[in-house]
Amino acid sequence: MTALKFKRILLKVSGQVLMGAEPYGIDLATVGRVADEIMACAALGAEIALVIGGGNIFRGLAGATKGMDRVAADHMGIMATVMNALAMQSVLRSKGADARVLSAIAMPTVCETYSASKGIHHLEQRRILICAAGTGLPFFTTDTGAALRAAELRCEALFKGTSVDGVYSADPKTEPTAQRFERISFTEILARDLRIMDPAAIALARDNGIPVVVFSIRKPAAVAEALHGKGRFTIVTKD
Numbered sequence: 377m378t379a380l381k382f383k384r385i386l387l388k389v390s391g392q393v394l395m396g397a398e399p400y401g402i403d404l405a406t407v408g409r410v411a412d413e414i415m416a417c418a419a420l421g422a423e424i425a426l427v428i429g430g431g432n433i434f435r436g437l438a439g440a441t442k443g444m445d446r447v448a449a450d451h452m453g454i455m456a457t458v459m460n461a462l463a464m465q466s467v468l469r470s471k472g473a474d475a476r477v478l479s480a481i482a483m484p485t486v487c488e489t490y491s492a493s494k495g496i497h498h499l500e501q502r503r504i505l506i507c508a509a510g511t512g513l514p515f516f517t518t519d520t521g522a523a524l525r526a527a528e529l530r531c532e533a534l535f536k537g538t539s540v541d542g543v544y545s546a547d548p549k550t551e552p553t554a555q556r557f558e559r560i561s562f563t564e565i566l567a568r569d570l571r572i573m574d575p576a577a578i579a580l581a582r583d584n585g586i587p588v589v590v591f592s593i594r595k596p597a598a599v600a601e602a603l604h605g606k607g608r609f610t611i612v613t614k615d
Contacts, residue, residue, distance in 0.1 A: 381605035382533040382589075384423040384499060386507075386526035387414070388519065389537045391429035391460055393593055401432060402463050411467045413599045418473065418504060422603055425495065425505040425529050427522040428464060430456025436514070450514035454481065457518060461508035462487070468504055475504040480512030480521070492528040499529065519573040523580035534586050535602060536573060537593030542610035543572050561615045572612070581612075588612040 389410065396403030418424055436453030440446040461477045465487075468475035476498050477487035488494065490507060498505045510521035519536075526534045545568070546554040562582035566575060572590055573581075581588050591598050591609035601607025 380420060380422060380603050382603055383421070384425075384529070384531050385533050385535050385603070386425045386427065386522055386529065386531040387535045387537060387599065388427045388522040389429070389593055391432040391456065391518075393432075393537065393539075394428065394460055394463070395432045402460065404463070404467065407463055407467045408471075410593065411464060411471060411473070413593075413597070414504060415468065415471060415473050416597070417599050417603055418502070420600060420603065423499040423502065425499060425507055425525060425531065426461075426464065427507050427510075427518055427525060428457060428460040429518040430454070430460060432456075433459060447514045454509045454512070454514075457510055458483070458486070458508045461506045465506055473504055474502070475506060477506045477508050480507070480509035495525070495529050505529075517574050517577065519577040520580065523573070523577040523584075523586070526586050527580060527584040531586060534581055534588045535599065536588055536590045537599070538572075538590060539592060539594060541592040541595065541608045543570060543590050543612065545570070557610050559611050559613065562612055563615050565612055578612075582614060585614065 394402050394407055396406030430453045433456035434452045436450035440449045458479055465475045465477045478490035478495055479487050480490045482489045495505055507525045510518045543557045543560055544554040548554045562578055565578055589602050589609050589611050591602050598607055602609050
């Protein structure tokens with residue numbers, strides 16, 4: 377077995393992935409599949425922090441465009457990420473993993489409150505860490521929250537699990553001739569306005585020297601392959 381290319385990672389998964397084939401909500405079979413992938417990586421010796429979006433339950437920006445107060449809508453989206461985190465923790469624990477949810481918004485009867493030192497301690501104890509509630513603030517996406525947590529937790533890479541196998545010059549679902557990149561710089565991502573993550577998240581990762589690995593979370597064993605520097609993915613790095 378080859379050595380791991382990255383030992384400590386922050387894995388960002390969209391909430392929509394947890395829907396599976398369902399139109400809405402949490403498909404526990406899909407959560408179980410993702411949990412198995414995470415546990416397999418932990419068994420290889422990786423230290424894993426996880427951030428899950430909330431779009432399968434409620435997306436704050438979508439609510440705001442329909443007339444809701446943006447702050448209230450974003451707080452609802454934040455709560456959706458906590459629900460997803462608790463679901464993932466429950467499934468991981470049912471499979472025998474030691475998983476902990478840390479929330480950016482204090483809710484002590486539900487889970488621990490996030491702090492970087494507490495998160496690093498859990499990772500050093502080989503626990504799977506699930507960071508919930510984004511940054512805890514409105515107007516910030518969970519992508520930005522993931523980049524922030526990756527920096528705070530001293531992660532070696534930010535893994536972005538999507539529905540496509542890397543970064544393309546355009547949406548490959550609608551543009552069959554879109555060019556796929558094996559490697560691309562943060563500067564080019566911003567210059568081309570390639571929305572793999574929001575610009576604030578890209579800037580945070582760039583400024584903290586954290587490479588972003590973009591791959592398809594729907595492909596079996598894709599996370600483990602990327603940990604070894606293998607498989608099909610795009611890596612985003614400094615110039």
